[in-house]
Amino acid sequence: MDIFIQQIINGLVLGSIYALVALGYTMVYGIMGLINFAHGEIVMIGAMVALTVVKLLVNSGLPVFIIILIALAGAVAVCMAVGYSIERIAYRPLRRAPKLAPLITAIGVSIVLQNLAMLIWGRNYHAFPPILPDAQFDIYGATITSLQVTIVLIAALMMAGLIVLIHRTRLGRAMRATSENPLIAQLMGVNINQIISFTFVIGSALAAVAGLMVSANYSIVHFYMGFMLGLKAFTAAVLGGIGNIAGAVLGGILLGLIESLGAGYIGDLTGGFLGSHYQDVFAFFVLICVLIFRPSGLVGEKISERA
Numbered sequence: 001m002d003i004f005i006q007q008i009i010n011g012l013v014l015g016s017i018y019a020l021v022a023l024g025y026t027m028v029y030g031i032m033g034l035i036n037f038a039h040g041e042i043v044m045i046g047a048m049v050a051l052t053v054v055k056l057l058v059n060s061g062l063p064v065f066i067i068i069l070i071a072l073a074g075a076v077a078v079c080m081a082v083g084y085s086i087e088r089i090a091y092r093p094l095r096r097a098p099k100l101a102p103l104i105t106a107i108g109v110s111i112v113l114q115n116l117a118m119l120i121w122g123r124n125y126h127a128f129p130p131i132l133p134d135a136q137f138d139i140y141g142a143t144i145t146s147l148q149v150t151i152v153l154i155a156a157l158m159m160a161g162l163i164v165l166i167h168r169t170r171l172g173r174a175m176r177a178t179s180e181n182p183l184i185a186q187l188m189g190v191n192i193n194q195i196i197s198f199t200f201v202i203g204s205a206l207a208a209v210a211g212l213m214v215s216a217n218y219s220i221v222h223f224y225m226g227f228m229l230g231l232k233a234f235t236a237a238v239l240g241g242i243g244n245i246a247g248a249v250l251g252g253i254l255l256g257l258i259e260s261l262g263a264g265y266i267g268d269l270t271g272g273f274l275g276s277h278y279q280d281v282f283a284f285f286v287l288i289c290v291l292i293f294r295p296s297g298l299v300g301e302k303i304s305e306r307a
Contacts, residue, residue, distance in 0.1 A: 006142035007260040013148045013217065015256020016155035019249045020210040021233035022240070023162060024203030026248040029237070030179045031199045033099070034091065037106040040230015041113035042082055042204050046075040046211030047221045048121050051128055058129050067131065068212075075208040082113075083204025087197050110227070117223040126221040151213045158209060159249050162202070166245055175199060179243075228280070232259075235287040241297025250299060258282055 021043055028036045053071035060067070090109050094102045135146040166172040177185040178195045186192050214229065215221045232255065240251025262282035290297065 004261075005140050007263075008257065009139070009142055009144050009148065011257035011260030012253065013151050013256070014260060015236075015253035016152050017210050017213050017217070017229075017252075018233050018236045018256050019159060019252025020155050020206050020213075021229060022237040022248040022252045023159065023245065024207050025234050025237040026240075026242050026245060027199050027203050030243040030245075031175065031196055032091070032095070032102075034102050035106065035234065036086075036091075036200075036203075037103075037230065037234075038086060038109040038113060039203065039207060040226035040228075040233065041110050041117070042079050042207040042226070043211040043214070043229055044117060044221075044223065044226030045082055045113065046079045046208030047215040047225065048117060048126075048211075048223070049078045050075040050208075050212040051126055051215055051221045052121075054129055054131065058131055064131050064133070072209065072212055075212055076205045079204040079208035079211070080201045083200040083207075084197055087200040092193070092196075110230075114223055114227070121223060123223065128215045128219045128221060130219065132216055147216060151217060154209070155213070158206060162206070163245055165202075171195075171198070232280075232283050235283055238297060239286060239290050241299040244297065244299050247297050247299035251297065254298075255283060255286065258286055 021039065024039045024042070025036065028034055028039070050071040053074045054067060057067045057070060062070075086109055090105050091102055094105060132147055136143050137145075137149075166175060174185070174190045174195050175198075177188065177190055178192050182192050185195075211226075214225070233252070236251035236255040237248045238251070239255055240247030240249065242248075259279050259282050263279040
């Protein structure tokens with residue numbers, strides 16, 4: 001039972017990160033009908049920028065809380081600028097092009113960002129400094145750290161804030177109107193270019209936060225880290241129902257639980273045969289099953305609620 005509880009805790013932490021990244025995918029798809037495969041690389045850039053700031057300030061004498069806030073602010077600012085630039089330079093000229101052209105462009109942008117990161121930060125793995133408090137708490141034989149609790153709470157607050165933004169603000173109404181019918185929304189006075197750009201900016205800010213969470217949780221940052229994380233977050237968005245905000249959150253949490261239970265609990269029952277080395281198998285097996293049996297996702301795409 002203690003193994004089961006431990007994997008549930010690990011799954012909630014991992015699922016919170018997946019959900020934050022999946023929100024970026026589902027928001028862009030809801031607005032433009034585009035799968036932004038470069039979104040995982042924005043997470044990587046956020047992690048790299050945060051790591052750089054932390055290393056610069058770690059010996060400055062500033063409190064840890066201030067260092068993390070400065071690192072997060074820097075990562076969010078850079079990722080928002082990158083997200084806006086991608087939309088403005090790479091996607092906007094192709095808005096009326098055939099669907100295949102933006103998709104190929106997204107893959108190309110992903111490769112470009114990976115290589116830029118490799119040129120700036122190098123090919124090596126970077127260790128995230130252990131500056132965060134890491135107190136441990138015992139729950140029925142399982143262990144949860146203060147860092148994991150912080151990750152789950154911050155992710156929950158950000159996801160709740162985004163849902164309120166989408167459904168309770170004037171900007172959210174404009175985003176939903178653009179999602180439902182861009183032409184009609186434009187006739188009603190909505191500046192769809194600004195709305196689409198703002199969608200990319202919000203998604204990139206969430207990706208920056210997720211990047212800091214991943215680097216702090218696993219203590220490792222690498223220029224290629226966004227590729228697999230992006231694919232899994234895309235899987236989470238599809239699992240919940242891509243284009244649906246609540247579905248992305250649900251899909252992220254479920255995927256994190258499935259991975260953790262598959263790699264830990266099920267792996268332990270099989271003597272390690274299906275352990276952590278096969279963790280990715282469980283995620284993509286879920287994707288295949290969803291695409292076969294329920295392509296619209298668990299929640300289903302609700303046009304009126306797409307972001």
